[in-house]
Amino acid sequence: MIRVHLPAHLRTIAHIDGEVELDLDGTVTQRAVLDALEERYPVLRGTIREHGTGKRRAFVRFFACEEDLSHEEPDAPLPAPVAAGTEPFLVMGAMAGG
Amino acid sequence: MSGVRVLVGTRKGAFVLTSDERRADWEVSGPHFPGWEMYHLKGSPADPDRIFAAQSTSWFGQLIQRSDDGGKTWRPVGNEFAYDGVPGTHQWYDGTPHPWEFARVWHLEPSLTDPDLIYAGVEDAALFRSNDAGATWQEVPGLRGHGTGPQWQPGAGGLCLHTIIQDPRDANRLVIAISAAGAFRTEDGGKTWQAINRGLQSGQIPDPDAEVGHCVHHIARHPERPDVLFMQKHWDVMRSDDGGDNWYEISGDLPTDFGFVIDVHSHEPDTVYVVPIKSDEHHFPPDGRLRVYRSRGGGNNWEALTNGLPQENCYVNVLRDAMAVDSLPECGVYFGTTGGQVYASADSGDSWAPIVRDLPSVLSVEVQTLP
Numbered sequence: 252m253i254r255v256h257l258p259a260h261l262r263t264i265a266h267i268d269g270e271v272e273l274d275l276d277g278t279v280t281q282r283a284v285l286d287a288l289e290e291r292y293p294v295l296r297g298t299i300r301e302h303g304t305g306k307r308r309a310f311v312r313f314f315a316c317e318e319d320l321s322h323e324e325p326d327a328p329l330p331a332p333v334a335a336g337t338e339p340f341l342v343m344g345a346m347a348g349g
Numbered sequence: 350m351s352g353v354r355v356l357v358g359t360r361k362g363a364f365v366l367t368s369d370e371r372r373a374d375w376e377v378s379g380p381h382f383p384g385w386e387m388y389h390l391k392g393s394p395a396d397p398d399r400i401f402a403a404q405s406t407s408w409f410g411q412l413i414q415r416s417d418d419g420g421k422t423w424r425p426v427g428n429e430f431a432y433d434g435v436p437g438t439h440q441w442y443d444g445t446p447h448p449w450e451f452a453r454v455w456h457l458e459p460s461l462t463d464p465d466l467i468y469a470g471v472e473d474a475a476l477f478r479s480n481d482a483g484a485t486w487q488e489v490p491g492l493r494g495h496g497t498g499p500q501w502q503p504g505a506g507g508l509c510l511h512t513i514i515q516d517p518r519d520a521n522r523l524v525i526a527i528s529a530a531g532a533f534r535t536e537d538g539g540k541t542w543q544a545i546n547r548g549l550q551s552g553q554i555p556d557p558d559a560e561v562g563h564c565v566h567h568i569a570r571h572p573e574r575p576d577v578l579f580m581q582k583h584w585d586v587m588r589s590d591d592g593g594d595n596w597y598e599i600s601g602d603l604p605t606d607f608g609f610v611i612d613v614h615s616h617e618p619d620t621v622y623v624v625p626i627k628s629d630e631h632h633f634p635p636d637g638r639l640r641v642y643r644s645r646g647g648g649n650n651w652e653a654l655t656n657g658l659p660q661e662n663c664y665v666n667v668l669r670d671a672m673a674v675d676s677l678p679e680c681g682v683y684f685g686t687t688g689g690q691v692y693a694s695a696d697s698g699d700s701w702a703p704i705v706r707d708l709p710s711v712l713s714v715e716v717q718t719l720p
Contacts, residue, residue, distance in 0.1 A: 258408075258409075260384060260385070260406065260408070260409055261409060264412065264425060294412075294425045296428070296429070297410055297411070297412075297428045297429060298409040298410055298412070298428075299409070301410075302428075302429045302430075302431065303429075303431060308408065308409065308410060310407050310408040311408060311409070344408040344409070345408070
């Protein structure tokens with residue numbers, strides 16, 4: 252079971268209360284987590300990753316285990332505590348804009 | 350009992366203002382989508398309970414929301430705006446080629462007759478169409494395929510398609526406008542387009558006959574006289590009597606010919622409203638006095654409407670989509686400001702009052718006249 256923590260705006264539009272819990276098969280990667288997240292909440296397509304290219308949106312960052320994972324390869328394994336569900340995968344809005 | 354529903358998009362949410370036909374007392378609903386930029390909301394003329402809203406942030410991009418109960422509840426529909434083919438480049442501010450990139454939806458225009466058909470004008474400029482009430486969107490490819498696309502350049506607010514006008518006589522006839530490319534017209538449902546900018550003068554362009562490159566701010570038209578168009582551009586208020594083939598200036602005795610909004614009285618096709626703004630550098634009303642100007646003769650001669658509007662120390666702007674009229678027997682006129690006020694007149698502009706104030710900066714105002 253993977254835990255995903257989303258920013259408030261995305262929880263609101265997806266009607267999510269608290270963290271999302273996802274069950275994944277295979278290697279737990281950024282891409283696998285986001286694919287599963289978008290599969291369950293189609294409204295989030297295009298809000299975290301761009302349509303078409305699948306690139307992370309410029310003002311969105313990914314963190315876990317006090318590490319910035321924003322620039323990791325999408326298919327790189329996420330830290331073991333994330334895969335084990337003891338630490339959440341954090342999707343954050345960058346501190347920009349107002 | 351008939352009434353009015355005013356749809357207000359702001360920098361930080363949407364608001365729905367409702368009143369009966371007297372337009373004296375207003376109920377304010379909102380903020381809907383708090384914290385999100387709501388560039389535009391518009392109801393379907395074919396089904397007044399169906400309202401579309403363009404919702405975006407820099408962080409999470411574009412969403413389109415739809416209500417089927419007059420704005421009480423909303424649900425997100427499709428938000429994928431994929432350009433047709435290879436997007437190519439347009440001019441950047443410095444004149445160099447810049448890749449076409451989707452940024453946001455500026456304007457939503459539901460069909461006059463089909464509640465499932467809606468157009469979207471987007472930045473970087475393109476026209477999209479949905480035949481399934483917003484679930485999926487397809488670019489109308491003929492517009493950017495017109496051939497002048499590489500010459501289009503952004504205005505200060507971006508390269509935005511902000512005006513979409515349908516011809517009530519023929520659903521295949523559309524007029525659109527882009528800042529800063531100009532106006533275009535199709536007569537075959539978007540397959541082919543013609544630039545309609547003859548007569549527009551743009552000081553920044555050395556060629557007075559330039560086909561594109563004009564900073565059109567907004568175009569309005571009275572539904573009963575579709576061949577007459579009124580335009581507020583970066584400089585100059587313009588009029589065309591032949592569907593856009595030729596334009597001539599009607600700025601006349603306005604204190605400044607710069608502004609963003611322009612609209613037409615719902616029952617008097619020659620009564621036109623603008624809000625002059627001091628210069629393209631300042632973007633606030635001359636002398637700190639907020640005045641709507643009305644011409645009852647189709648332009649040139651304008652009267653200042655001041656009754657109920659702040660006449661000192663007022664430095665707000667009125668953006669291009671932030672004025673609308675209702676169609677009650679005595680025409681109501683509405684506009685919103687970057688200072689968060691929405692002003693209304695229930696007597697064609699003779700007197701004004703704020704129906705709500707202290708909202709976030711207003712981006713758009715649309716009105717539905719309810720049966």
